[in-house]
Amino acid sequence: MSVHTPLPRKKTTIASLLASRSSGTPITVVTAYDYPTALTLSSSSCPIDMTLVGDSLAQTALGLPSTTSLTLDEMIHHAKAVARGTTTPFLVVDMPFGSFHISEEQAARNACRLVQEAGIDAVKLEGGREIAPIVRKLTSIGIPVMAHVGLLPQRHVAMSGYRVQGKDVAGAERIWGDALALQEAGAFSMVIEAVPTPLAKYMTENLDIPTIGIGAGPYTNGQVLVWDDLLTTTPSDHKPKFVRRFADVRSLREKAIAAYSTAVKDRSFPHEIDESYKMDKSEWEKFMERRRADESSVKSD
Ligand SMILES: Nc1nc(=O)c2c([nH]1)NC[C@@H]1CN(c3ccc(C(=O)N[C@@H](CCC(=O)O)C(=O)O)cc3)CN21
Numbered sequence: 001m002s003v004h005t006p007l008p009r010k011k012t013t014i015a016s017l018l019a020s021r022s023s024g025t026p027i028t029v030v031t032a033y034d035y036p037t038a039l040t041l042s043s044s045s046c047p048i049d050m051t052l053v054g055d056s057l058a059q060t061a062l063g064l065p066s067t068t069s070l071t072l073d074e075m076i077h078h079a080k081a082v083a084r085g086t087t088t089p090f091l092v093v094d095m096p097f098g099s100f101h102i103s104e105e106q107a108a109r110n111a112c113r114l115v116q117e118a119g120i121d122a123v124k125l126e127g128g129r130e131i132a133p134i135v136r137k138l139t140s141i142g143i144p145v146m147a148h149v150g151l152l153p154q155r156h157v158a159m160s161g162y163r164v165q166g167k168d169v170a171g172a173e174r175i176w177g178d179a180l181a182l183q184e185a186g187a188f189s190m191v192i193e194a195v196p197t198p199l200a201k202y203m204t205e206n207l208d209i210p211t212i213g214i215g216a217g218p219y220t221n222g223q224v225l226v227w228d229d230l231l232t233t234t235p236s237d238h239k240p241k242f243v244r245r246f247a248d249v250r251s252l253r254e255k256a257i258a259a260y261s262t263a264v265k266d267r268s269f270p271h272e273i274d275e276s277y278k279m280d281k282s283e284w285e286k287f288m289e290r291r292r293a294d295e296s297s298v299k300s301d
């Protein structure tokens with residue numbers, strides 16, 4: 001096989017994620033909110049292990065102030081679009097704020113909706129040991145659950161903003177205790193968001209499930225980034241420390257739209273021959289003959 005031919009890839013499974021963890025192969029996760037994005041993450045030239053329909057959808061794609069106002073119906077609408085474009089990546093969806101805390105029954109009903117209506121592989125739930133019974137319930141009915149500890153954006157008000165978590169002994173102990181309880185409840189993997197590097201390293205070394213970090217340093221089993229952050233799609237004055245800009249898609253888009261606008265205004269677009277359609281001269285003449293006949297009959301009325 002030539003170096004230019006991408007390796008054929010199979011659908012990511014929980015078993016293959018565990019195998020990546022065991023072999024020390026970093027796991028790649030990117031968020032997606034629509035069909036074209038899902039196609040890119042499934043492409044054989046840039047294959048990603050896991051696609052996450054994150055509730056960051058609220059801010060990145062819908063212009064909402066935070067994730068807490070995103071509804072389950074809105075999430076399902078986007079998850080369906082992402083599922084249509086997803087082939088090999090494992091497809092995980094964030095359960096929105098309020099869609100799983102009320103009771104185990106509510107969580108099970110809504111997770112089943114995501115599986116049946118959107119066709120996703122697993123759900124992700126933000127929270128600590130207090131949601132362990134819900135994780136256990138979903139796992140027991142065959143819905144894989146990804147845990148999410150550390151910074152919990154759905155609780156940004158209670159946490160007084162988006163702040164690094166687990167920086168002191170008490171905070172680190174709480175997060176480690178949460179992680180153990182969630183693993184024990186059956187979570188197949190865990191996102192660790194915005195915690196100091198040594199804590200995420202300790203968690204990765206002492207848990208049995210793959211850890212996926214965001215703002216958790218280089219020692220987790222995998223990394224996740226938000227599509228819009230890594231591509232720079234939107235104007236933003238604030239860049240969290242953990243974001244690396246791998247491209248500047250925003251300026252590329254703006255250049256293209258400016259060029260289009262200029263071309264329309266100076267009439268260089270569309271080109272009369274290359275970008276427009278022809279009509280046979282005889283057909284055109286017959287059409288004009290009929291129009292003239294119609295016009296003279298209107299005048300003589
Ligand atoms: N575009 C986007 N990227 C994300 O990573 C993301 C979202 N949206 N929306 C939902 C949550 C919100 N997240 C955030 C938002 C802000 C910070 C932030 O400003 N962090 C500070 C930490 C300050 C401190 O405590 O020292 C930073 O400067 O890194 C972190 C995570 C992560 N998620």
Ligand SMILES: CC(C)C(=O)C(=O)O
Binds near residue numbers: 055
């Ligand atoms: C940042 C990731 C982990 C997430 O939860 C989201 O995009 O909503």
Ligand SMILES: [Mg+2]
Binds near residue numbers: 153
């Ligand atoms: Mg999220």
